[in-house]
Amino acid sequence: MEPNWNSHFAQRTQRMKGSAIRELLKLTERPEVISFGGGMPAPEIFPVKQVGEACERILANYSDKALQYGTTEGYNPLRQMLVNDAVKNGLSCDLDNIMITSGSQQALDLLGKIFINPGDHILVETPTYLGALQAWNAYECEYYTVKSDEHGMLPDSLEEGLKKNPKFVYVLPNFQNPTGISFTLERRKKVVELADKYGVPIIEDDPYGKLRYEGVDIPTLAQLDSEMRGQSKGQYNGNVIYLSTFSKILAPGIRLAWVIAPPEAISKIAQAKQGADLNTSTFNQLIAYEVGKDGFLDEHVKVIRKVYNERRDVMLDALEEHFPNSIHWTHPDGGLFLWATLPEGNDAAELMKEALKENVAYVPGGSFHPLGGGENTMRLNFSFSNPQTINEGMGRLGRVLKTHLH
Numbered sequence: 462m463e464p465n466w467n468s469h470f471a472q473r474t475q476r477m478k479g480s481a482i483r484e485l486l487k488l489t490e491r492p493e494v495i496s497f498g499g500g501m502p503a504p505e506i507f508p509v510k511q512v513g514e515a516c517e518r519i520l521a522n523y524s525d526k527a528l529q530y531g532t533t534e535g536y537n538p539l540r541q542m543l544v545n546d547a548v549k550n551g552l553s554c555d556l557d558n559i560m561i562t563s564g565s566q567q568a569l570d571l572l573g574k575i576f577i578n579p580g581d582h583i584l585v586e587t588p589t590y591l592g593a594l595q596a597w598n599a600y601e602c603e604y605y606t607v608k609s610d611e612h613g614m615l616p617d618s619l620e621e622g623l624k625k626n627p628k629f630v631y632v633l634p635n636f637q638n639p640t641g642i643s644f645t646l647e648r649r650k651k652v653v654e655l656a657d658k659y660g661v662p663i664i665e666d667d668p669y670g671k672l673r674y675e676g677v678d679i680p681t682l683a684q685l686d687s688e689m690r691g692q693s694k695g696q697y698n699g700n701v702i703y704l705s706t707f708s709k710i711l712a713p714g715i716r717l718a719w720v721i722a723p724p725e726a727i728s729k730i731a732q733a734k735q736g737a738d739l740n741t742s743t744f745n746q747l748i749a750y751e752v753g754k755d756g757f758l759d760e761h762v763k764v765i766r767k768v769y770n771e772r773r774d775v776m777l778d779a780l781e782e783h784f785p786n787s788i789h790w791t792h793p794d795g796g797l798f799l800w801a802t803l804p805e806g807n808d809a810a811e812l813m814k815e816a817l818k819e820n821v822a823y824v825p826g827g828s829f830h831p832l833g834g835g836e837n838t839m840r841l842n843f844s845f846s847n848p849q850t851i852n853e854g855m856g857r858l859g860r861v862l863k864t865h866l867h
């Protein structure tokens with residue numbers, strides 16, 4: 462009998478569609494293509510020497526731990542390092558508030574696993590991080606969307622959404638993926654207050670908070686929530702589940718991230734993680750600890766900021782120079798992406814086919830919109846390519862747009 466795999470797959474896999482965009486992005490792997498598509502860090506500034514030295518030290522001194530299974534919550538010295546960093550940055554928490562995950566992407570999936578019943582609604586920005594939608598679609602959720610402007614979620618729209626009793630609200634207040642937009646302090650406070658008023662948990666996803674090139678740092682939602690509750694010392698017991706990652710401050714290849722949340726939520730995430738992978742790679746956790754324990758990452762982040770700041774500026778200048786004036790774009794103060802909006806009626810996914818003929822790529826914005834729309838938008842990454850390549854690629858893209866835009 463000819464096996465019919467499709468008939469065996471679970472109901473929930475119906476929502477796991479491979480996107481047409483992913484198929485297009487596969488073409489960007491051709492070496493001649495300049496891709497502004499992925500969200501990749503600049504490989505030339507990976508701290509190769511520090512990682513190499515850490516590996517040697519680990520194998521010489523801690524191989525019994527590094528090559529062994531570990532606890533699901535993570536390697537304690539690394540967790541403590543992250544507690545110290547959070548406290549230094551103004552969020553009071555302790556070891557029971559922290560767990561390590563295999564990338565923030567795993568944290569998003571585990572949160573789906575512990576929170577979402579089929580048919581539950583999640584309140585999200587639109588556009589929002591595609592990877593979160595992919596993780597949660599598999600748990601058969603639906604979405605309510607909140608309207609935003611250049612300062613973040615609009616409070617009235619947020620309140621309207623919260624009244625509908627979503628399972629949680631997902632927010633990216635710093636240099637959002639995909640738009641690059643950050644929430645002002647007022648808007649952050651509003652999110653915290655309103656979520657508290659309606660008893661809806663917040664998931665705050667913050668991979669880019671340390672990558673600010675302009676302006677001053679603004680407290681995270683977790684910080685504001687703990688302030689609002691008067692929890693300036695000890696354990697965090699508020700309403701926010703905060704995610705961050707080593708992907709953009711060390712290297713994404715080690716697949717290492719962390720969650721800060723009230724202990725009750727941490728325990729439930731840990732139970733879910735046991736069924737997923739038992740523990741995050743112990744070896745990689747020791748690498749992050751060895752590399753980070755004496756403050757190297759704070760120094761390294763300064764290098765990353767300098768390099769990406771320059772690349773962002775080069776891309777912004779190139780946009781001015783090469784893009785038709787009917788296109789608008791964001792001016793992010795940090796992060797990895799900016800977001801361009803073409804005149805209504807243009808389809809960025811269709812234009813991508815023309816762009817690929819000219820060996821340049823981006824991500825069409827439609828798929829970041831959980832309820833559809835945004836076909837006339839595109840996400841551009843400025844961290845991966847060097848300035849010369851950015852200029853060349855933006856020149857190509859500008860020519861494509863000038864020829865095919867209507």
Ligand SMILES: Cc1ncc(COP(=O)(O)O)c(C=O)c1O
Nearest residue numbers: 500564565566590638706708718
């Ligand atoms: C907003 C957001 N969340 C989560 C992730 C996943 O990060 P990680 O590499 O830690 O899995 C990314 C990666 O780009 C992201 O942009």
